[in-house]
Amino acid sequence: MRKIFRFLPLFALILSAAVSLSGCHASGEKKSFQMPESFDTSKDIEITFWAKNDTNKAQTTIYEQAVEDFEKIYPNVSINLRFYTDYGKIYNDVITNIATNTTPNVCITYPDHIATYLTGNNQVLCLDDLISDPKYGLGGSDVAFDAPTKTEIVPKYLTECYIGDKLYALPYMRSTEALYMNKTYVEKLGFNIPDTVTWDFIWEVSEAAMKKDKDGNFAINGQNVLIPFIYKSTDNMMIQILKQSGFDYTTDNGEVLLFNDDTKKILQEIAVHAGTRSFSTFKISSYPANFLNAGQCIFAIDSTAGSTWMGPDAPLSDICSDDIIGGIDVIVKEIPQVDVNNPQMISQGPSICVFNKADPQEVLASWLFTQYLLTNEVQIPYAETEGYVPVTQKAQESDTYKDYLKRGGEDNTTYYKIKIEATKMLLDNIDNTFITPVFNGSASVRDAAGQMIENTTKSMRRNQTVDDEYFAKLYDDINSLYRLDQLGASLNAQEGEKPDLGPLPLGAKALIITLISVWVLIILYFCYMKIKGKRDN
């Protein structure tokens, strides 16, 4: 029995060490990446790349070609390419794989999502040191291909990849939203199209278009279906109107500024036009392009990256060719503005995120491949698949790209007129674009912003009362649905402030007291035996 007590301190030491070790394992913490002296081209390295292809074969082909070309430059690197058709699925899979330490090496994603990935310790590679590394940084001396330098990336786009004061991604492609307008119908309704379209103009034309003929059809298109104004992404709609009006919807550190009278005024205006059915949304009705191409919509707002679906001659379409209305002229404009002298529109588009791994050589291979995705060989052809713009000035200013932009309208595929007009519109407005603050939970705030428009629109269509009481309840419901009230506690915790979790439960208190008492008794007994042993001697 005495022998057991003698070993107690040793046992306690082993136990505490074991607990500490298991704690480390559970947290999944990784070491920070240290740049190796050189890239070991004799070592076989396998990396995984998760990409999102939109809706056309060309994008898939470009990724496959990029992988093939990179593997020729670095034959020791093998890239497993996995395609997704949805950014949300990439996000879900990354989150799942963070828990099991099986993230991809590189993935295409949004900064909102990266902010959540950052909750895993050292999972996402901070790129601040990497981009400026003289050998393997952007366009570094030992990079074996013509990569862009840091200064050749559009500065605004690089800035968008900072979360806090750290760079956690590189931009891959950029787009914005565009107004695809049925010019024929607007002019037929007797309106002159201004250089910069305002929200007031959109609402006025939309209401004018609701006039019906004696047969009960809409006079403008002779059909029994017409939704003059359809918005694809209502979260962007709310965010952009607020921004144009001089209001933010969150602070930089995640305080939600949505639930106030400014938002209510915007919702009240939308409610009026939802009530007359001159306005609807993608979630409520369907894709704006389907209505636009059938002559059932006059103003369709969607991403420039959706431009290949817009217009009766669009290369992509979901509606039967018999339903497409010929003889209408679709043009591209900036989204409607509050102040025509201060146009503002959202900057969106995918970025590239690199994940940290135990093997620095594997991380370096991932980083080199990430740089390869910014070369002209990838940037130019990918941007041409949709209304994207390349993120490097090197690509934007190349002769190849300039020639592409000049040839808009030559055909309805590569040089599809509306796609190139949408691209040019963004290139002309890069300085007028803005991004929204990114933090863990920012994706939820975006969803909440859009859901308020969706709910208000639905309620008006359903002849429900939309008044002050309605908006008060809407704010409560949305706050609760997206758990925005819990965002503050989570953000404070991130910033080092420990959230108040309330008093310790009684059971926990009892357990702690018992453990302390047992240890005190053991130590006292141990001391007693020591003293007694000395006395006996």
Place this chain on the structure above:
Amino acid sequence: MKKKIVSVLLASAMALSLAACGAKDAADTAAEETAAVEEAATEAVEAAAEEVTEEAAENVEEVAEEASADLEGVMSYADYAAADLDTEVTVVTYVQAHQSWWDGKVTVYTQDADGAYFLYELPCSEEDAAKLTEGTKIKVTGFKSEWSGEVEITDSSFEFVEDGDTFVAEAVDLTDKLASEDLVDYQNQKVAFKGLTVVARESGNAVDYKYDNSGSHDENSDLYFDVQDADGNVYTFTVESYLCDNTTDVYAAVEALKAGDVIDCEGFLYWYEGANPHITSVTVE
């Protein structure tokens, strides 16, 4: 000192024993009382038996009244079909199939003897979703909506109607109606098509994965394939992966289709800018 430690241990052991003794005493008492209880129970059962017959009759009447109250405001399929879009509707219908549950919602294909109701993203616990088996009777209240031609019930709530009644629809053969304007009258119903020929899609493939004509796809993407009827009309059919995922027979059967195959198939007559059936079984002739 040793004696003191032993005393403390003994005291602790006694304290624990007392707790156990308490339980044992209770058990002994209970045993003694059992005989008395049995005796009283026998008498009570005899008395209660006389009352049961009367109460049962009363209960039947109450249940019938409650059921009648539950069905107040319930629309027939004809009423539902005639209702305006964006109005509130209440129907009693029977589950035929449902898509996978996700994030507190499940999309359900339902039908009664007169017509079908597509319940889009019905709020539902995962536990309740598991109970939405084929034939289950439910009462649904929501808004009649339309998305790209698909008429559905959205923003709804439901309750189980547990009266023992079930209904499983027979697939109605609509091969001859595929090109007909009447086809829309069968929207969302369980349907069958026979003797259709698989034709290559624009991509050159017999089967494409969700919008992507390159052959690249998620592991569990929707499948799209084109079929031609006897008159040469071509239609796009879908295997909706949330309804029949890549572990199902129909998913494997469709992935294996080749241009020129002649097939019989069954599914639900979903609508997206025209008929876009969600296929649940395929047989190559």
